[in-house]
Amino acid sequence: MVSVDACSTERRTRAYLDAIASVTDQPVRTLINTHHHGDHTFGNCLFEGATIVAHERCREEMLAFGPPGQRPFWTEVDWGELELTPPFLTFTSQIRVWVDDLACDVRHVGAPAHTTNDSIVWVPERSLLFAGDLLFRGGTPFLLMGSVSGAIGVLEELKQLPATTIVPGHGGVSGPELIDEVLGYLRFVLAAARSAADAGLSPLDAARELDLERRAVMRGAKKHGLRLERDASLALRGLQTLGIRLERLESSALKIAKWLNSRPEIETVLHPALPDCPGHDLWKRDFTGSASVFSFVFGPGVAAAEVPAFVDNLTLFRKGFSWGGTASLAMIYPNLRRPNRDFEGRLVRLNIGLEEPDDLIADLSRALNGLGTG
Numbered sequence: 001m002v003s004v005d006a007c008s009t010e011r012r013t014r015a016y017l018d019a020i021a022s023v024t025d026q027p028v029r030t031l032i033n034t035h036h037h038g039d040h041t042f043g044n045c046l047f048e049g050a051t052i053v054a055h056e057r058c059r060e061e062m063l064a065f066g067p068p069g070q071r072p073f074w075t076e077v078d079w080g081e082l083e084l085t086p087p088f089l090t091f092t093s094q095i096r097v098w099v100d101d102l103a104c105d106v107r108h109v110g111a112p113a114h115t116t117n118d119s120i121v122w123v124p125e126r127s128l129l130f131a132g133d134l135l136f137r138g139g140t141p142f143l144l145m146g147s148v149s150g151a152i153g154v155l156e157e158l159k160q161l162p163a164t165t166i167v168p169g170h171g172g173v174s175g176p177e178l179i180d181e182v183l184g185y186l187r188f189v190l191a192a193a194r195s196a197a198d199a200g201l202s203p204l205d206a207a208r209e210l211d212l213e214r215r216a217v218m219r220g221a222k223k224h225g226l227r228l229e230r231d232a233s234l235a236l237r238g239l240q241t242l243g244i245r246l247e248r249l250e251s252s253a254l255k256i257a258k259w260l261n262s263r264p265e266i267e268t269v270l271h272p273a274l275p276d277c278p279g280h281d282l283w284k285r286d287f288t289g290s291a292s293v294f295s296f297v298f299g300p301g302v303a304a305a306e307v308p309a310f311v312d313n314l315t316l317f318r319k320g321f322s323w324g325g326t327a328s329l330a331m332i333y334p335n336l337r338r339p340n341r342d343f344e345g346r347l348v349r350l351n352i353g354l355e356e357p358d359d360l361i362a363d364l365s366r367a368l369n370g371l372g373t374g
């Protein structure tokens with residue numbers, strides 16, 4: 001048996017394995033990952049004994065992202081017991097996997113599309129295409145880690161395959177018409193962006209001028225609960241107070257950054273408006289002000305293991321990533337690829353919100369004083 005992708009949680013992957021076991025008594029001997037995203041790979045570890053095959057960059061990206069865990073951009077997830085298990089048979093352009101006499105061609109698509117490491121699985125004898133997340137049925141394409149123009153090129157190439165059955169990364173099994181449906185949406189987005197740029201429109205004005213109702217894929221999005229009109233009206237309401245919020249956020253963030261800079265536990269405050277911050281000269285040259293997000297790094301006196309408790313002990317700061325929000329947030333920097341990895345585990349990123357800065361300083365001070373006592 002060959003499986004194309006795993007699932008995201010232990011429970012889902014076990015249910016998937018049970019479903020496989022209900023149709024065959026053969027073990028899954030090969031697991032192909034179409035790309036590195038966790039909803040396709042976190043369950044890899046449950047495919048005991050299987051050879052895990054993927055593009056080499058899929059392995060790199062999985063290792064860079066790390067194991068499943070609570071992340072600020074997800075609501076809390078019950079992952080179960082999962083261990084990071086990257087592919088260990090990797091290829092650079094394509095590889096052929098055999099199921100008895102049935103050839104399955106695993107091909108990297110050659111350009112950034114959904115991600116940087118998308119592969120398809122093409123089974124010529126069955127005219128069957130596993131498209132991974134290059135195609136969703138009934139959902140808006142997701143290209144934040146890839147490229148719109150890259151995806152258009154890739155889908156145009158996929159159209160050349162004589163596929164009669166397509167298994168998309170999300171949504172039900174489809175016919176080849178799905179490619180045109182998604183291509184139509186991507187071309188629409190790109191054309192709209194081009195004409196808005198030519199007309200000198202801001203992204204928000206460009207979005208307001210679009211007639212999304214007519215888009216078939218957006219009708220799908222609507223069915224899945226996206227409320228574009230409401231979101232747009234909230235954005236417009238927020239813009240009316242943006243100016244005064246930014247002023248306040250700048251002054252609060254600076255006050256707190258300077259205070260942190262004076263604390264002995266802290267080695268560096270990474271706020272570009274502080275003269276000793278790397279990049280200060282660039283900031284002075286190119287910026288007229290500063291914003292509310294900055295980081296600080298604990299000195300050698302504070303072990304990386306103590307930093308999570310420090311963040312937990314903050315009461316006014318919630319946990320999460322945001323830019324310019326009204327609530328203060330604190331976050332340990334996750335294990336992402338950064339030019340300077342020496343900070344790992346000792347770097348805390350703050351978003352300063354609209355709370356009273358002295359209250360925030362008191363909160364930070366209390367948590368700093370609690371270090372080493374727990």
Ligand SMILES: [Zn+2]
Pocket residue numbers: 035037114133169
């Ligand atoms: Zn994906």
